[in-house]
Amino acid sequence: xxxxxxxxxxxxxxxxxxxEKGALLPPSGARPGYSARPMTIRTRFAPSPTGFLHIGGxxxxxxxxxxxxxxxGVFLLRIEDTDRxxxxxxxxxxxxxxxRWLGMDWDERxxxxxxxxxxxxxxxxxxxxxxxxxRCVCTPDEIGARKQQFVATGAKWTYDGRCAExxxxxxxxxxxxxxRVSKTGRLDWxxxxxxxxxxxxxxxxxxxxxxxxxxxxxHLAVVVDDVDMRITHVIRGADHxxxxxxxxxxxxxxxxxxxxxxxxxxxxxxxxxxxxxRRDHVSVQHFREAGYLPEALCTWLVRIGWSHGxxxxxxxxxxxxxxxxxxxxxxxxHADPQKLDWINQTWIKRLPAERLAAELQPFLAAATDADxxxxxxxxxxxxxxxxxLRERSKTLAEMxxxxxxxxxxxxxxxxxxxxxxxxxxPALRTPLAALRDALVALTAWEPAAIEAAFEATLAQxxxxxxxPLAQAVRVAVTGSxxxxxxxxxLAVLGRERTLVRLERALAAWxxxx
RNA sequence: GCUCCCAUCGUCUAGCGGUCUAGGACGUGGCCCUCUCAAGGCCAAAACACGGGUUCGAUUCCCGUUGGGAGCACCA
Numbered sequence: 001x002x003x004x005x006x007x008x009x010x011x012x013x014x015x016x017x018x019x020e021k022g023a024l025l026p027p028s029g030a031r032p033g034y035s036a037r038p039m040t041i042r043t044r045f046a047p048s049p050t051g052f053l054h055i056g057g058x059x060x061x062x063x064x065x066x067x068x069x070x071x072x073g074v075f076l077l078r079i080e081d082t083d084r085x086x087x088x089x090x091x092x093x094x095x096x097x098x099x100r101w102l103g104m105d106w107d108e109r110x111x112x113x114x115x116x117x118x119x120x121x122x123x124x125x126x127x128x129x130x131x132x133x134x135r136c137v138c139t140p141d142e143i144g145a146r147k148q149q150f151v152a153t154g155a156k157w158t159y160d161g162r163c164a165e166x167x168x169x170x171x172x173x174x175x176x177x178x179x180r181v182s183k184t185g186r187l188d189w190x191x192x193x194x195x196x197x198x199x200x201x202x203x204x205x206x207x208x209x210x211x212x213x214x215x216x217x218x219h220l221a222v223v224v225d226d227v228d229m230r231i232t233h234v235i236r237g238a239d240h241x242x243x244x245x246x247x248x249x250x251x252x253x254x255x256x257x258x259x260x261x262x263x264x265x266x267x268x269x270x271x272x273x274x275x276x277x278r279r280d281h282v283s284v285q286h287f288r289e290a291g292y293l294p295e296a297l298c299t300w301l302v303r304i305g306w307s308h309g310x311x312x313x314x315x316x317x318x319x320x321x322x323x324x325x326x327x328x329x330x331x332x333x334h335a336d337p338q339k340l341d342w343i344n345q346t347w348i349k350r351l352p353a354e355r356l357a358a359e360l361q362p363f364l365a366a367a368t369d370a371d372x373x374x375x376x377x378x379x380x381x382x383x384x385x386x387x388x389l390r391e392r393s394k395t396l397a398e399m400x401x402x403x404x405x406x407x408x409x410x411x412x413x414x415x416x417x418x419x420x421x422x423x424x425x426p427a428l429r430t431p432l433a434a435l436r437d438a439l440v441a442l443t444a445w446e447p448a449a450i451e452a453a454f455e456a457t458l459a460q461x462x463x464x465x466x467x468p469l470a471q472a473v474r475v476a477v478t479g480s481x482x483x484x485x486x487x488x489x490l491a492v493l494g495r496e497r498t499l500v501r502l503e504r505a506l507a508a509w510x511x512x513x
Numbered sequence: 514g515c516u517c518c519c520a521u522c523g524u525c526u527a528g529c530g531g532u533c534u535a536g537g538a539c540g541u542g543g544c545c546c547u548c549u550c551a552a553g554g555c556c557a558a559a560a561c562a563c564g565g566g567u568u569c570g571a572u573u574c575c576c577g578u579u580g581g582g583a584g585c586a587c588c589a
Contacts, residue, residue, distance in 0.1 A: 203517095268582075274582080483549070
């Protein structure tokens with residue numbers, strides 16, 4: 001039954017409802033019988049190394065990765081480095097690092113399109129030999145002129161086929177090679193996300209597959225590579241929707257099995273248009289440097305265009321266990337930075353303090369200096385501080401800012417002038433000294449005991465409010481008017497450092513005027 | 514212009530003919546909590562683009578309109 005379905009439909013796949021099931025079957029171009037036993041799913045992510053990993057690309061990679069892992073397939077990474085100008089080892093590394101940082105892995109060895117030139121050239125020769133492609137001596141200028149005339153008719157321009165029957169040989173001078181694309185029939189496929197898709201073959205035209213300098217074009221290279229790598233499912237951005245018919249024609253001309261296609265809706269910017277490098281933050285690297293966790297970025301990206309009931313937060317493990325193309329949307333989605341903030345904080349609240357401490361390290365160093373960050377890193381109070389800070393930090397950068405007071409040496413702590421002016425009232429000096437004495441007398445250095453010392457001090461001083469005392473201490477110990485609960489803060493800072501800071505504040509206390 | 518695609522609160526979405534006086538989340542506003550900042554709790558405002566069908570019955574199916582997006586290379 002399966003075999004029959006694949007034998008009759010050029011690009012089978014069944015309805016959307018059956019898509020996931022069909023996904024386990026071999027590519028639709030396979031002959032009947034060949035499909036009798038399920039074959040391994042093979043997918044790939046094929047970024048061009050532009051110097052950074054784009055969030056759109058990261059999401060495509062994530063969908064590929066998650067779906068493939070879920071189905072026990074093989075996920076490959078292929079660098080599309082045909083554009084020599086932009087392709088450097090550094091920009092390739094940026095893409096690879098980005099993927100690793102997000103938590104993705106891939107199988108077999110990383111491959112590069114540039115390594116496959118021979119394959120592309122051979123494929124073109126074969127097409128030529130079989131007369132499925134032909135040499136074309138039309139120059140860009142000539143075509144441009146003809147195209148301009150054509151535009152008046154209002155139809156979509158396709159190559160007019162002037163050289164199609166000319167039979168130009170290898171020695172015809174500068175020439176391109178064009179694929180013969182049928183002028184009748186349809187180039188259709190069953191998209192795993194978009195459902196029945198395709199268009200009339202005649203609207204495609206005989207497209208160039210080899211430049212006059214002998215280099216192959218993108219479409220030829222991708223198809224040949226995908227065939228060679230035995231890719232069974234092509235999962236990519238919806239910007240390739242329009243490219244698929246021509247690529248279908250290439251698969252046919254190559255007598256190659258046709259993979260299944262799944263196109264993902266694009267991520268758009270705040271104005272609903274394609275993400276722009278100028279307006280929007282598009283690189284994964286940017287978010288990493290701004291203090292977002294990989295878990296947060298993955299959750300954010302996976303939820304644009306896909307959902308699983310009302311669940312908002314997904315670990316990588318959940319993503320790979322739950323992701324399905326069937327539940328993937330068809331409409332483009334906005335990437336909302338505020339939602340990312342919330343997601344990031346949610347992860348900050350969930351992750352173990354040890355993990356956050358490690359992630360925080362570079363941010364702390366940036367907010368203070370290497371020495372201070374190292375000192376904080378080995379301070380036993382750090383994990384406790386992180387537990388206090390996770391409720392008030394949307395990013396690691398923010399957390400590091402709030403942790404500055406802790407990392408800084410006692411003598412280097414600076415006081416916020418406005419906070420001093422507001423909270424260091426001359427009359428508070430005596431109670432503060434009393435509080436210091438109460439703290440010194442403490443046997444246990446923990447929030448409850450510290451609170452008791454505060455209460456005792458308050459009881460000694462008629463009319464003194466809890467707020468003013470807490471604020472005075474807060475400024476003395478953190479330099480700022482905002483911090484986690486004062487008892488917890490002192491507990492985490494430690495007895496010695498607290499007392500040193502109190503002493504230092506007392507010494508700097510303003511006198512009554 | 515042509516081709517292809519899309520359409521539920523501002524945003525991400527649930528909904529796969531009756532369960533919808535349309536649910537959740539972010540954001541926004543209010544209240545509570547409170548030593549500051551947060552976090553948290555409660556409440557509120559906020560959407561099925563429009564018009565035709567199909568049907569006993571449409572947010573859900575079909576067709577138009579409108580709006581939006583993507584693609585129309587000897588780029589990838």
